[in-house]
Amino acid sequence: MKSDSVKCAGLATSIALATCLTSVLAGGNSSTERNSSTVPVSLTVAREGGNESSPLLYGVMFEVMITNLTKIFQGDGGIHGQVLQNNGFQGTSLGLTAYAPVGDVNIFQDTSKPVSKAITSSLNVEVPDGVTNYVGFANTGYNGIPVTGATYNCSFWMMGNYSGTINLQLVGSHSGSVYADHNLTVKSTDSKFTEFKTRFNTTYTPKGDNEWHLTFDGSKVAGSSLNFGLIQLFPPTFKGRENGLRDDIATFLDEVNPAFLRFPGGNNIEGLQVDSRWKWNTTIGPVVERPGRESDWFYPNTDALGLDEYLWWCEDMNMAPLLAVWSGKSYGDILSGPDLEPFVEDTMNEMEYLFGDPSTHYGKLRAQNGRKDPWKVDLIEIGNEDDLTGGCETYPDRFNQLYKAIHDKYPHITIIASHGNYSCLPSPLPKDVIIDLHLYRAPDDFVKLFDQFxxxxxxxxxxxxEFGCRNTTAERGVSWPYMQGSCSEAVYMIGMERNSDIVKMATYAPLIQHFGFDNWTPTLYGFDSAPDSITPTVSYFVQKMFASNKGDTILPVHSSTGFGPVYWVASKTGSQYYLKLANYGPEQQTVKVSIPGTKTGKLEMLAGPKYQGDTPYNVQIQTVTTSIFNGQGNYSISMDPWAVAVLAVS
Structure with missing residues (x-):
């Protein structure tokens, strides 16, 4: 066992040194050994000293993903606002998924009539002779379509000889109830596709099993056919953005107060093959010019949520963008050396698109796409998990190729390496490069990592x-976050925050899931096609508490005992002080807190039984906020087992 002086070595001016010495002098054990005593824990928060804390500490990571070949739908069918599934027939695996005939018609995917060079097929609606009523087709969305009572935007492309009325409806799939009924007059020819746009009002329904219908006067088409392509239906979007995020799902995320967004993944950027990697230049411009792609998980991404949409998302939520660029590694092949150079050039074209003056080729393209001013992107990650899937040996050279190209032209950008395995990193690693660690752990294992930094x-x-507590045990199955797991995440985050002079950023992952499809655990929150279905997890509340209550300076804390089962970290900004607490244990704990000079504030508490959490449509555990006043700056906090708390006073 190390001596006490060695245990605290290397921390110099860090607050970790002050806390470590406090624990040692109090006779405490190492941070991963828990004190089972229920004697009150006394904490005195110093008003001065400590170390600077990263302003970007708590963010979110976005990944278009599935698990076990089953979709989660985080982008398409998730936070992206467009709610019709398979709307452009992108990819190779969906066929007529989500489509159905309405009336006496035959429908099929028609590759002979592409909507554009990117959208390479359309839906042919064939009308038999003798039809006299309105006929057409339906789209059932992602296990239904939310109908919120708001005004929806709709568009579609059409080819074929038709002049007259198109009827659009939102209809209950089982009830037959009509929640929207809208007519528009169109004139279409068989020489080219024409786009039509409209808006219509809806009537609220709490049910999500609804479908969208497009019908037309069958008597005018009998014995012939019409083609339709790239149909789009948008409920209200976040900040009213065209082709934007679904407002209710995005607003729920905005309330977490994330400081940055890591995108576009994750494995999403890598590709099953080199050619199916995430290509920035095929995700920009009009959606009709975006081909989409078969993703790493064998279902298509439309890429309607593209590079600019990610960046607008960051700007609208006041998040710093953290953009990953392709590093040469796909699941099928890995390119390095001269073979990587064309892709380095492609990355530099992407940088010009982000930062270039409108007089440059790609800067002009950005302006044409609606953004005249350069995007503010200060964080670039090179690749994703390049120490895995065969990427280790070549990553040092691949990293250096991309690092040199980006850093030489844009020295203001902070570069992030895609992992923390030093045997797979350049040696020496260039100054100011951040390493990226990914951790999915069981609860006790997260607590053991409390003093990792x-x-x-x-x-x-x-x-x-990426981090999150996973529970995949046979007796409990794949489940949503529960209090023990979310409390262990809080313990680990307290460890990170204590060391947030070097831990610059952290992202819980994955972000969201659609209830209608098998899930990965953990996620922050979920939803389905019912408009009021959004359900937070207990981990959502932990992330919200931590991200919303963080100072810019980490403060020393003098304690009467060592860490465990109670863990803590204190910070301040100006005259506002924050103390984060976690009780990782089965017994109630009393924490006596002294923060001299403070008088009033609030206490946020999240607590519940060890294996209990919030489940789809059922929020049983959520943050409880209590106002606090004490003229002497002394506070007594009673923490239930498996509880997380934040004291914010001034």
Missing amino acids: DNQPRNQSVMVG
């Missing part, structure tokens, strides 16, 4: 690019 070199910055 206490003795790390203070000159090596870290991002925890």
Whole structure:
């Protein structure tokens, strides 16, 4: 066992040193050994000293993903606002998924009549002779369509000889109830596709099993056919953005107060093959010019949520963008050296698109796409998990190729390496490069990592690019976050925040899931096609509490005992003080807190039984906020087992 002086070595001016010495002097054990005593824990928060905390500490990571070949739908069918599934027939696996005939018609995917060079097929609606009523087709969305009572935007492309009325409806799939009924007059020819746009009002329904119908006067088409392509239906979008995010799902995320967004993944950027990687230049411009692609998980991404949409998302939520660029590694092949150079050039074209003056080729393209001013992007990650799937040996050279190209032209950008395995990193690693750690752990294992960063070199910055407590045990199955797991995440985050002079960023992952499809655990929150279905998890509340209550300086804390089962970190901004607490244990704990000079504030508390959490449509555990006043700056906090709390006073 190390001596006490060695245990605290290497922390220098870090607050970790002050807390470590406090624990040692109090006779405490190491941070992963828990004190089972229920004697009150006394904490005195110093008003001065400590170390600077990263302003970007808590963010979110977005990944278009599935697990076990089953979709989660985080982008298409998720936070992206367009609610019709398979609307452009992109990819190779969906066929007529989500489509159905309405009336006496035959429908099929028609590759002979592409809508554009990118959208390479359309829906042919064939009308038999003798039809006299309105006929057409339906789209059932992603296990239904939300009908919120708001005004919806709709568009579609059409080819074929038809002049007259198109009827659009939103209809209950089982009830037959009509929640929207709208007519528009169109004139279409068989020489080319024409786009039609309209808006219509809806009537609210709490049910999600609804479908969208497009019908037309069959008597005018009998014995012939019409083609329709790239149909789009948008409920209200976040900040009213065209081709934007679904407002209710995005607003729920905005309330977490994330400081940055890591995008577009994750594995999403890599590709099953080199040619199916995420290509920035096929995700920009009009949606009709975006081909989409078969994703890494064998279902198509439309890429309607593209590079600019991610960046507008960041701007609208006041998040710093963290953009990943392709590093040469796909699941099918890995390119390095001269073979990587054309892709380095492609990355530099992407940089010009982000930062270039409108007089440059790609800067002009950005302006044409609606953004005249350069995008503000200060964080670039090179690849994703390049220490895995065969990427280790070549990553040092691949990293250096991309690093040099980007850093030489844009020295203001902070570069992030895609992992923290030093055997797969350049040696030496260029100054100011951040390493990216990904951790999915069982609860006790997260708590064991509480002091992971206490003795790390203070000159090596870290991002925890993915983390979350997973429960996949046979007796409990794949389940949503529960209090023990979310409490362990809080313990780990307290450890990160204590060391947020070097831990610059952290992202819980994955972000969201659609209830209608098998899920990965964990996620922050979920939803389905019912408009009031959004359900937070207990981990959502932990992330919201931590991200919304963080100072810019981490403060020393003098304690009467060592860490465990109670864990803590204190910070301040100006005269506002924050103390985060977690009780990772089965017994109630009393914490006596002294923050001299403070008088009033609030206490936020999240607590519940060890294996209980919030489940779809059923929020049983949520944050409880209590106002607090004490003229002497002394506070007594009673923490239930498996509880997380934040004291914010001034």
